[in-house]
Amino acid sequence: MKNKAKVVMMMSLSAVLLSACTLSNSGSGSAPGGSGDGETVRITLGLPGGYDVTNKEIIDGFIAAHPNIEVDIQEAPWGDFTNRIATQIAGNTMPDLWFQENAVILGYGQRGVAEDLAPYIERDLTTDDYIDTLFAAQTPEGQVWGVPHGANPIALAYNKTIFEEGGVALPTDEWTFENLIEAAKQLTQTDANGNTEVFGFIGSSSITQGWFPWIKQAGGMVLDETLTESRFDDPNTIAGLQQLRDGIADGYFMDGDSITAYGGELPAFGSGKSAMFFLQYSTQVTMNNDFPDTDWDVVKIPRSVDGERYVPTVSNSWLISSRASQEAKDASWEFLKYYLGDEAQAILAESGSALPVKQSALALLEDSQTKPANKLAFTDGIAEGGVTLDENASWNEWRIAVQQIVNEIVKGNVTPEAGALDIHKRVQDILDSQS
Amino acid sequence: MHKQGYWGYIFTLPFIVNLLVFVLFPIVFSAYIAFTQWDLFNAPRWVGLDNWIQTLTDPPFWISIRNVMVFSLIFVPLQTVFAFIIAYLLNQSIRGKSLFRLFYFMPVVTPWIAGGILWVWLYNYRFGLINWTLDSIGITPIHWLDNKHWWVVIASVAIANVWKGIGSSMILLLAGMQNVPKEMLEAAAIDGASRWVRLTRIIFPLVSPMVYMVMILSTIASFQAFDVFLGMFGSITAGIPEQHMVTNLIIYRDAFLFFKMGPASAMAWLLFVIILSITLFQRYFEKRWVHYD
Numbered sequence: 250m251k252n253k254a255k256v257v258m259m260m261s262l263s264a265v266l267l268s269a270c271t272l273s274n275s276g277s278g279s280a281p282g283g284s285g286d287g288e289t290v291r292i293t294l295g296l297p298g299g300y301d302v303t304n305k306e307i308i309d310g311f312i313a314a315h316p317n318i319e320v321d322i323q324e325a326p327w328g329d330f331t332n333r334i335a336t337q338i339a340g341n342t343m344p345d346l347w348f349q350e351n352a353v354i355l356g357y358g359q360r361g362v363a364e365d366l367a368p369y370i371e372r373d374l375t376t377d378d379y380i381d382t383l384f385a386a387q388t389p390e391g392q393v394w395g396v397p398h399g400a401n402p403i404a405l406a407y408n409k410t411i412f413e414e415g416g417v418a419l420p421t422d423e424w425t426f427e428n429l430i431e432a433a434k435q436l437t438q439t440d441a442n443g444n445t446e447v448f449g450f451i452g453s454s455s456i457t458q459g460w461f462p463w464i465k466q467a468g469g470m471v472l473d474e475t476l477t478e479s480r481f482d483d484p485n486t487i488a489g490l491q492q493l494r495d496g497i498a499d500g501y502f503m504d505g506d507s508i509t510a511y512g513g514e515l516p517a518f519g520s521g522k523s524a525m526f527f528l529q530y531s532t533q534v535t536m537n538n539d540f541p542d543t544d545w546d547v548v549k550i551p552r553s554v555d556g557e558r559y560v561p562t563v564s565n566s567w568l569i570s571s572r573a574s575q576e577a578k579d580a581s582w583e584f585l586k587y588y589l590g591d592e593a594q595a596i597l598a599e600s601g602s603a604l605p606v607k608q609s610a611l612a613l614l615e616d617s618q619t620k621p622a623n624k625l626a627f628t629d630g631i632a633e634g635g636v637t638l639d640e641n642a643s644w645n646e647w648r649i650a651v652q653q654i655v656n657e658i659v660k661g662n663v664t665p666e667a668g669a670l671d672i673h674k675r676v677q678d679i680l681d682s683q684s
Numbered sequence: 685m686h687k688q689g690y691w692g693y694i695f696t697l698p699f700i701v702n703l704l705v706f707v708l709f710p711i712v713f714s715a716y717i718a719f720t721q722w723d724l725f726n727a728p729r730w731v732g733l734d735n736w737i738q739t740l741t742d743p744p745f746w747i748s749i750r751n752v753m754v755f756s757l758i759f760v761p762l763q764t765v766f767a768f769i770i771a772y773l774l775n776q777s778i779r780g781k782s783l784f785r786l787f788y789f790m791p792v793v794t795p796w797i798a799g800g801i802l803w804v805w806l807y808n809y810r811f812g813l814i815n816w817t818l819d820s821i822g823i824t825p826i827h828w829l830d831n832k833h834w835w836v837v838i839a840s841v842a843i844a845n846v847w848k849g850i851g852s853s854m855i856l857l858l859a860g861m862q863n864v865p866k867e868m869l870e871a872a873a874i875d876g877a878s879r880w881v882r883l884t885r886i887i888f889p890l891v892s893p894m895v896y897m898v899m900i901l902s903t904i905a906s907f908q909a910f911d912v913f914l915g916m917f918g919s920i921t922a923g924i925p926e927q928h929m930v931t932n933l934i935i936y937r938d939a940f941l942f943f944k945m946g947p948a949s950a951m952a953w954l955l956f957v958i959i960l961s962i963t964l965f966q967r968y969f970e971k972r973w974v975h976y977d
Contacts, residue, residue, distance in 0.1 A: 335940055339724040360725045360943070454923075505830070506810040645921075646942050652923025660830045 290580040291319040292573075295347025297330035303348075303398070304600050307593045311584055318580045323347075338362055345573040346581035348398040351385050351637070352644035354566045358386070358394030359642035364569040367393040369582050374589065383589075383606050385637055386566045389475065395566030396585055399531075399603020402562040402635060403458060404547040404626040405429070406528035406536075408521055411436055411447060415524070422626070424551040426466040429525065430496065436524040437501040445500055445507070450525045451514050452493060452502030454659045456648060457561050458514070458527040461638055462550060464489035465559035471651075476641040477680055481651075481673035485554075490658055490665040497659055505660065519543055529563065530627050534601045537620055547621040549630040558634035565603075604628065643683040650675045718949035725943070735950040745951060748931040749958065751838050755930065756906035756962075758842035759849075763902050764895060766846065767853035772883065774854070775861045785858075789851035796848070800915025803844040804829065829916060834927040841928075845912045849905065853898045860894035861887060892974045900966060907959045908932055931955050 296303050312320055323344050325333065331353075337343040338357075348354075357363045370376065370393060376383065386395035407420050415436045420428070433449025440446050453459035464471055469486030472479060480486055496502030503511075503523050511517035518526035519540030528536070528547060536543070550560050567588065569581045587593055594610035597603060601619065604627060605611060614624045638644070651672050658668040693700075718735055720728035739745050774785055791799065806813050807828035815825035828840040864887055872882050888895070910932040917924040920937050931951065939948035 332940070335724055335943065356943070357725075360723055362725050504810075506808050509804065509808060510811045649921060649923060649937070649941070652921075653925050656923045657925055660827075662830065662832045 289317050289319055290576045291321060292346060292577050292580045292584070293321045293323055293344040294581075294584065295330065295334070295344035296322055296324040297334075297347070297349065298327040299324035302327065302602065304596050304602070306596050307588060310592060310596075311587045314587065315580075315583060318583060320584075341572060343570055343572075345570050345577040346567060346584060348395070348565045348567040351395065351397075351564045351566045352640040352648070354386050354395040354568050355388070355640055356642045356645060357568060358388065358392060362568075362571055363394040364571045364573075364578055365392045365394065366396060366569065366582075366585075367391060369585075370396070373582075373586055378608055379589070379606050380608065380611070380631060380635070382562060382564055382604075382631065382635060385562075385564045385640075386568075395568040396589060397606045398565040398567055399597055400562050400564050400606055400631060400635075401530045401603055402560045402627050402631045403462070403527045403529050403550060404560075404621075404630055405550055406518060406526045406545055406547045406621070408518070408524050409544040409546065411521065411524040420525070420548045420551075422549045424548065426463075426492070426551045426553065429551050430492070430501075433496065433501040433525065434499075439500075447521065448503040448507070448517075448523045449501040450496065450503070451508065451517060451523045451527075452497040452504060452659065453508075453514055453527065454505065454652075454656055456638055456652065457529060457563055459659075460490060460493060460651070460655045461561050462527060462559065463493040465561075465636070466551065466553040467492060468554045472639040472641070472676075472680075476639055477684060479647075479673045479676040479680060481669045481676060487666050487669045490655070490669055494658055494661065494665050498661060515539075518545075530604055531602050533619070533621060537601075545620060546623050547626040548623065549626045549633070558630065559636050560630040560634045561638055562631055562635045563638065604631065641683075643679050647676045647679045650679060714949045714952060717945050718953055720946050722945040723943040724945060728946075731946065735946040736954075739947055739950045739954060744926050744929065744934060745931070745954075747926060748929050748934050749955075751834070751928065752907050752909060752930050754835055754838050755842050755845075755909060756903055758839050759845050759906045760899055760902045762842070763846045763849055763853055764898055767850050767898065768857055768891075768895065770850065771854045771857035771861055772887070774858060785855075788854055791848045792851035794848070796911040796915035799844070799848055800912075803847075803916060807840060807844075837928050841909075841912060841916050842906075844916060845906070845909070848912065849902065853902065856898055857891060857894050860891040864890050889975045893976055896966075896970055896974045900963060903962060903966065904959055907955065907962070910936070 294308070296308075300308075308320070308322070312318075324330075330347075331349060334343060334347070334349070343362075349357075354363060358365075367387075370383075374383075380400070382397050382400040384393060385397055385400075387393045405420055405424070409419065412419050412432075415438075417432050417435050420432070429450065436447065436449040437445060438447040451458075461471060464486050467485045467489030469483050469489045470480035471486070493502070497504050503517060507522070508514055508517055511520060511522050514526060515528075515532050515535060516539070517523050518528070519536055521543065527550070536545075550558060552558050567585055569578050569585070573581065589607060591607065591609055594605035594607040595613055597605045598610040598613045598617075601617075604614075611628050614628060617624055638648075654663065654668045654672050654675075657663040658665050663671070717728055719730060719732060721731045721734075722728035770788055774781055774788075778784075805811075807815075809815060809825060809827050809830070812828075814828070819825050826836070829837055831837050831840075868886060869882055872886055877885070909930050913924065913928070913930055913933055914920070917928065920933060920941065924933065932955070935948045935951050935955070938944045938951070
């Protein structure tokens with residue numbers, strides 16, 4: 250009998266140890282009564298990338314302004330956080346509030362993980378105060394699965410010194426992609442052995458700075474307006490990919506080997522190895538820190554063949570867990586209201602890590618003293634032609650399928666035409682499987 | 685049961701619980717979800733054999749199996765032969781033996797994130813040391829990691845993997861060689877046996893169980909290749925071409941990026957069956973060349 254008791258005791262101890270190894274979802278542990286009656290509510294806030302990505306001043310400001318909301322921070326490097334969050338959701342131990350790539354948020358929404366924020370926005374925000382990116386996580390059916398952590402549009406960055414030395418007129422907002430290609434040809438410099446010393450432009454193979462803008466400028470489309478049909482079989486789409494490939498093959502766009510050799514796209518531009526580059530807004534911080542002496546500025550993304558302007562804009566979005574308690578949801582929405590308010594948006598604008606989505610904070614950028622001087626290229630660009638990357642719930646899946654083949658196209662292993670038709674079939678299969 | 689028996693169970697209980705919860709349960713659970721549609725977030729839905737049929741009729745799965753087989757066919761013999769040669773050389777009376785052993789073992793403790801950067805640089809078409817060397821002796825540079833022919837790419841990755849894994853195989857073989865009785869080798873030498881004869885007729889037969897173990901472990905490791913491909917190609921989201929994907933990358937991608945746990949589990953079980961079959965195949969031929977006496 251005594252021995253049996255020992256066995257039971259050991260088993261109980263093991264069970265306790267095991268349960269201690271699991272994370273608890275503090276969101277559901279909020280105090281009864283919620284924030285409305287002055288009692289404390291506890292929320293868990295997930296911060297991928299920690300305070301390198303989200304300004305600590307904003308978090309601290311919210312905590313100071315809301316003494317009845319206790320905030321537990323779960324911060325981790327971006328990769329660690331995003332790798333872990335799926336299993337946290339599966340185990341119901343996710344934070345009450347966190348942010349991730351907008352496309353991932355859309356997928357979470359479709360799977361019932363994210364709270365629909367449309368009623369909250371309608372109740373508490375004046376949407377005219379914000380740019381359209383506020384609704385980056387809106388579905389065609391009207392649900393809003395998240396609100397932006399910040400907007401990251403691209404603009405055409407150029408090295409003034411290379412342009413002046415090459416005797417080429419500086420880019421303007423009225424440039425078309427044809428102007429960009431011609432300037433790239435003129436600015437490419439080779440040594441006596443034929444090795445390229447300076448490229449005209451960086452031939453990125455990524456979606457935001459590579460194939461998406463090249464397809465759009467040629468009058469092509471990636472998906473149709475409903476985001477349910479592939480348009481990779483469109484001749485204009487193929488023409489855009491062909492122009493990107495031609496630039497690399499003919500040597501006036503920097504190729505992948507050279508990008509690797511120079512340490513990446515931004516270092517290649519920053520160190521003067523390329524005259525032009527599609528720069529994402531957030532990378533200006535690294536550019537200014539690592540290459541303070543480079544003389545550079547930006548203009549809006551050139552116009553497409555049809556005269557329109559398409560400014561690909563990446564955003565990360567905050568979401569509230571649909572499984573959090575109502576008190577935690579309300580407290581999380583309080584945080585988002587604070588984040589989208591004047592004070593926090595001004596801090597975001599000041600940091601330069603992303604464009605704020607509130608108009609009043611965007612206006613502050615006009616007084617900014619850091620490079621690039623022409624920050625209006627981003628703000629006006631996004632207002633004039635800001636587009637998402639055709640994000641939908643299956644974006645992660647079809648985007649990777651496209652990227653696999655685009656990588657082969659830019660290397661010259663597959664022709665743009667054959668590659669685009671292959672992409673078309675795969676993307677359509679993925680879209681069909683989701684419907 | 686004796687009192688002593690109870691204590692045995694009590695002391696092993698943490699390990700038994702660990703085995704049940706973290707090993708046996710996931711195995712059984714993955715077998716279950718291989719028959720379901722499960723996105724991690726909502727309850728699994730039984731779909732019968734759909735995941736298995738989908739996987740078995742999915743060209744990318746078979747491309748990945750082809751890739752790991754070719755990877756294995758290049759990696760296992762190369763690693764085994766080179767590890768054997770190095771172990772043999774390091775078992776001789778030479779100066780700086782410990783230093784050499786350290787050098788050969790260093791890649792084992794180097795993470796692939798660093799090893800990948802090194803090899804990507806070595807393989808760089810325009811600026812890489814390998815192509816520079818080839819060019820300087822009049823050989824046309826080769827596209828190692830972005831070649832049109834998939835097998836060149838897989839072979840390039842396999843060679844990098846040999847660099848990483850040779851140290852651990854070498855240590856195992858060296859341990860085996862150090863157990864070969866010196867008297868036996870001396871007696872053979874006195875009887876006029878050459879170095880080659882001593883190596884092939886005495887050392888290799890006596891070390892053959894270790895060689896066999898190295899081959900089995902290398903084969904299993906090569907079919908489970910994951911980090912070497914990530915190290916060489918970057919992240920899955922950067923778009924590793926389908927022609928260069930291996931099965932574990934697809935399993936990870938489908939499970940944790942696309943949230944398709946059902947097909948990913950079916951794929952994992954099929955990979956397990958393939959690894960088991962190849963291991964049994966190797967075991968079938970074991971008796972012909974491995975000597976345990």
